[in-house]
Amino acid sequence: MAVQARPVAVRSLLPSAAVLARFAGPVLVVVLWQLASATGVLPERLLASPLTVVRTAVDLLEDGTLTHALSVSLRRAAVGFVIGAVFGIGLALVAGLSKIGEYLVDPLLQMLRTLPFYGLIPLFILWFGIGELPKIVLVAFGVAIPLYLNTFAGIRSVDGKLAELAQVQRLSRFELIRHIVLPGALPQTLVGLRQSLGVAWLALIVAEQVNADAGLGQMINDAREFLRTDVIVVGLLVYSVLGLLTDALVRLIERRALTWRRSFL
Template identity: 85%
Template sequence: MSSVAVQARPIAVRLRLPRVSTWARLVGPVVLVVIWQLASATGVLPERLLASPLTVVQTAVDLVRDGTLTSAIRVSLQRAALGFVIGAVAGVALALVSGLSRVGEILLDPILQMLRTLPFYGLIPLFILWFGIGELPKVVLVAFGVAIPLYLNTFAGIRSVDGKLAELAQVQQLGKFALIRHIVLPGALPQALVGLRQSLGVAWLALIVAEQVNADAGLGYMINNAREFLRTDIIVVGLLVYSILGLLTDAFVRLIERRALSWRRGFLAS
């Protein structure tokens, strides 16, 4: 009796989720705003607790007209940009030292792993003692928030580079800088971009915390003044601006990610 061997071929199944249009994604927020407005109009949500959406919109228009909001945004953007640049340079540099050197990893990685667990509010008193109550502690706090996640992701990206590529570099007799430029950085780029997105999100959170302490300008200062006078409409405007700025910077990094990693387009979410 002859037996027939049947060889099963693995079938690759690719899960295709239905694409959600941009307009469909707005349904949830629009419904939330409508419920919010109805609750305010019917008195279920008192004005002293939370201003209505129409009041918030009118307040935002007034703040733009008198220049208060634009001036606050400009100051906050300057703080965020300066802190981001300092933190990004520090995070990438530390990741290169720690990722490319065993000695660097032993010396730096345990310290940075401990620092990443520190809360922002816990650092404020120390930064004030070190740097005073001016702009410097605010910028340093943002830089700290940016450097840690960027370091962690870039370090992981460097260590995930295929070792065979390093062997190829040795065969090609590439120098240290050429190795970093042509192999290490491109290989670590996907993970570093993830860290960049996380760093930008943390940067805005750190800025919110920093501007709540001894600020004389910026969005945090505007929110603090509004709190003193129970102006929930101005507080909501400030928080919305923070969130919009965060979304815009995240969208910008995603654009960079799509262009820089176009070779991985099949693996990126459309």
Template identity: 55%
Template sequence: MSSTTSTTPVHESNRRRRTPGWHRAVSPITLLALWQTASSTGLLPPDKLDSPAAIFESLTRLWSEGELQDAVAVSGQRVLLGFTIGATVGVVLAVLAGLSRLGENAIDPPMQMLRTVPHLGLLPLLVLWFGIDETPKVAIIALGVSFPLYVNTYAGVRGVDQKFLDAARVLGLSQWERLRQVVLPAALPSALVGLRLSLGVAWLTLIVAEQINTTSGIGFIVMDAASFNRTGEMVGGLLIYSSLGLLTDSLVRYIERKALAWRTG
């Protein structure tokens, strides 16, 4: 009786691990099918929203002209640069604030104050400071990325079991070794949650940032299509945003499964 009870969670965990990945695609495909059906039957008029087939045709045309590839490359570069800066700042500040009382008192209060300010509202100020080129776009993405990653990493560092730190001291580990072998691995689950949230914020911020004096990127395609009421291209651009966000989130989920394999079962 007891042996059956003890192995049940393991069996359930194994079933979860063996769940096919295509199961996650069922609901999006169903929504697309319902959308196409509504468009084909006239329930959803094309002047309000194009059908998935029409949107796919618009994206195919943009791809054949080379415009879509260029736009994705420009937008991806903005997100990559802004995310790198914001993630670096967020993680470094979180570790410094989490490791000592002095760091917590110096760093955490201003970070908690700043994260309550809607970062998108700072875009006009960043434009005033840095002009209307790429700098304010990258800066607003970096701001949006840094706070979720800071909060989650800080919580992970502060949540490290004191017994582990005491054991590391007894074993004679230096402060750097304790950070690398004890603190960071223990804080990794929380940091990865912050990473997923930050990537979502990065793409959402990009959508807004690319509405400001943009002559390239996915946002330019969306704005240009909106000016001429081309809903296929407009919705297609938004779908590209969401697809890129889903792709990066899936990448982090993959990293999470590999890095936190020790938590399985």
């Protein structure tokens, strides 16, 4: 029986055809990109070849440039995300649990969600200067809106019969929120979390293009001045990888936190 079980274990370690198929498109694009660069169809001055980008990434890692820029950008994103998440979820609770709160909060948030990032930058610079604060505020703004919208929708979608059950069980207001409202709104809140993380990286890219003295955006700006398309591509790829990693993290949280739902079993 041990001999029969070994091939099964080996097969379980091998990537499935579906996983391999998902990589086929990106790999094909990279191959065509390299061929176009090698044959001169795509000049280096317009876009560096994949091999050049890899070599540049290694050089930036070795001299510490990429590591320092990444650490600065991660700090900005983390601080902005925490602030935005607190405001987004907090305002959603205020609006979702009270009609008066909804009348006061929801119209304002619905108006703010239509504002573009670039339109806010001049105002934030006038208010907060050109240091770190306007960049963090811009990220927090981008995070708060999706989290608010989804959490608010999740709270309002909680089955009203559960509230009746809470009255029968004589649950306090705090216990109602903790045991019924928050678990019921959790699936929608996690959707908002995925969206807000994606928006956070977009907001960070915008913020770091304006008066940044460190970070991935500043590295890209310097590369633009010297026509270093290889450095620009490295910076953009790092942004993309960060977005994919944070999205994968939220998906993992979804699978663990929502195991009670049949669709996640």
